[in-house]
Amino acid sequence: xxxxxxxxxxxSEIMASNTGRSKTATEAFVRTFFSSLKDALAKDxxxxxxxxxTFKMVVVNAxxxxxxxxxxxxxxxxxxKITFTPDKILKEKINRPFSQxxxxxxxxxxxxxxxxTNETNEDVSDSVIKKDDKDLLKVEDxxxxxxxxEEDNAALTIxxxxxxxxNTSEDENTxxxxxxxxxxxxxxxxxxDKANKKHKHFNWIWITLLFILFVGAAYTVxxxxxFTQIVPKQQQTTKTTLIKKTHPNTNVRSxxxxxxxxxxxxxxxxxxxxxxxxxxxxxxxxxxxxxxxxIKPTYDIRRYCLQIYGSEEIVPYVLLYxxxxxxxxxxxxxxxxxxxxxxxxxxxxxx
Amino acid sequence: xxxxxxxxxxxxxxSISPSQCQQMISEFTNAMIDALEMDNEVVIAxxxxxxxxxxxxxxxxxxxxxxxxxxxxxxxxNFKMSNTFKNKIN
Numbered sequence: 347x348x349x350x351x352x353x354x355x356x357x358s359e360i361m362a363s364n365t366g367r368s369k370t371a372t373e374a375f376v377r378t379f380f381s382s383l384k385d386a387l388a389k390d391x392x393x394x395x396x397x398x399x400t401f402k403m404v405v406v407n408a409x410x411x412x413x414x415x416x417x418x419x420x421x422x423x424x425x426x427k428i429t430f431t432p433d434k435i436l437k438e439k440i441n442r443p444f445s446q447x448x449x450x451x452x453x454x455x456x457x458x459x460x461x462x463t464n465e466t467n468e469d470v471s472d473s474v475i476k477k478d479d480k481d482l483l484k485v486e487d488x489x490x491x492x493x494x495x496e497e498d499n500a501a502l503t504i505x506x507x508x509x510x511x512x513n514t515s516e517d518e519n520t521x522x523x524x525x526x527x528x529x530x531x532x533x534x535x536x537x538x539d540k541a542n543k544k545h546k547h548f549n550w551i552w553i554t555l556l557f558i559l560f561v562g563a564a565y566t567v568x569x570x571x572x573f574t575q576i577v578p579k580q581q582q583t584t585k586t587t588l589i590k591k592t593h594p595n596t597n598v599r600s601x602x603x604x605x606x607x608x609x610x611x612x613x614x615x616x617x618x619x620x621x622x623x624x625x626x627x628x629x630x631x632x633x634x635x636x637x638x639x640x641i642k643p644t645y646d647i648r649r650y651c652l653q654i655y656g657s658e659e660i661v662p663y664v665l666l667y668x669x670x671x672x673x674x675x676x677x678x679x680x681x682x683x684x685x686x687x688x689x690x691x692x693x694x695x696x697x
Numbered sequence: 698x699x700x701x702x703x704x705x706x707x708x709x710x711x712s713i714s715p716s717q718c719q720q721m722i723s724e725f726t727n728a729m730i731d732a733l734e735m736d737n738e739v740v741i742a743x744x745x746x747x748x749x750x751x752x753x754x755x756x757x758x759x760x761x762x763x764x765x766x767x768x769x770x771x772x773x774x775n776f777k778m779s780n781t782f783k784n785k786i787n
Contacts, residue, residue: 349736349737349738350735350736350737350738351737351738351740351746352732352733352738352739352740353740354736354741354742356730357725357728357730358728360728360731360732361724361725361727361728363751364724364727364728364731365724372725374711375707375711375721375725376709376725378707378711379722379725380705380741380744382703382706382707382710383703383744384743384744384782386698386703386706387786388785388786389698390698392698393698393703394698394699394700394701394703395700395703395722396704396719396722397719397722397723397726398722399774401776403786425783425787426786426787427778427783428745428776428778428782428786429776430774430775430776432773433773436726436771436774437774438728439726439727439730440733440749440772440773440774441771441772441773442729443772444769444770444771444772447769447770448769449766449767449768449769450766450767451759451764451765451766451767452764452766452767453764453765461744470783523707543758567732577756615738626725646742697717
């Protein structure tokens with residue numbers, strides 16, 4: 347963040363161009379303004395400037411500290427400091443980009459709601475109403491009124507407003523959290539269990555559940571793909587499996603065993619090999635993904651191959667599997683799939 | 698020193714009316730904001746510098762009610778004394 351330094355002259359130039367006053371006039375004003383300010387600060391402890399703010403002379407107490415270089419204890423003596431607190435108008439002008447946010451009250455439950463954003467305004471207000479908290483119910487009435495009015499109040503700090511009135515911004519709430527929460531999850535069933543659990547644990551449970559769902563779905567899709575590519579031999583086996591499954595007297599266990607044993611060869615069949623790109627003269631077949639790794643400055647594909655397979659001879663398979671033409675062009679931070687391999691000799695024996 | 702006294706001091710120095718002076722103060726404030734908004738800092742020699750800093754959102758507890766509140770992120774104006782001024786007042 348390169349900061350440009352604005353001088354007194356530049357300020358007076360900006361002021362002149364904004365107002366149409368002459369540069370000499372604005373410069374004289376700015377100079378006088380600050381010199382008066384300096385003199386006033388020498389005289390009084392508090393200077394209030396309407397439209398700007400208050401400058402206050404504060405005494406900082408002596409304290410003990412440590413010299414960073416030597417590590418020895420050092421005592422910092424008492425000194426005077428000038429503090430500046432901007433005027434309310436100035437604060438609002440400066441905070442304009444963030445003016446739509448307001449301070450809101452939180453309950454333990456609310457933290458969960460806040461963390462799990464992307465809900466509509468209605469969802470949030472529904473869930474809030476369901477709680478028995480009187481304060482929140484009061485706020486709901488106010489929100490209904492205020493939703494039509496423009497929200498032009500600046501951020502309300504706790505010293506200046508009642509706690510109840512600050513929970514008026516469900517709209518802003520979701521916006522705020524979308525911006526600030528880096529790992530927000532979309533889910534619609536936040537009603538279920540969490541009241542006593544900490545919100546972080548709650549989050550992780552849902553992440554894991556969703557992940558398992560996605561993995562399961564992806565696996566099922568992959569598995570269905572195998573079934574659609576039917577080879578004559580396989581057709582018979584799948585037919586018999588289906589027949590056995592529908593037979594009323596069949597023991598459930600035996601059906602499971604049959605389908606299990608019949609599906610095992612299906613996995614290493616020609617179908618799974620056709621699903622992935624293969625190296626023709628290579629020693630191995632690619633039959634799926636074994637694991638994923640992220641490329642780091644100190645870990646490239648070769649190094650991961652050594653780690654995962656024990657040798658670098660698999661590197662061409664990895665490059666082929668990830669559609670990489672040029673090994674040196676693999677970007678740091680990219681996720682690489684490392685294939686599951688079977689030796690070609692071993693596979694042939696299954697036929 | 699309150700605003701009235703400060704403004705009257707400036708108006709006498711510049712030979713302008715206090716209302717004119719107050720008007721110019723707000724014009725000056727706007728000019729300062731324009732300058733600050735483009736990620737700059739306004740340096741006044743012998744006094745200090747003004748800078749806009751972004752404050753992250755935080756959870757705070759209302760001391761009177763004991764309720765937790767979420768304060769949203771905001772931009773705030775910051776003033777830092779210059780060394781010359783620091784020495785002057787100490």
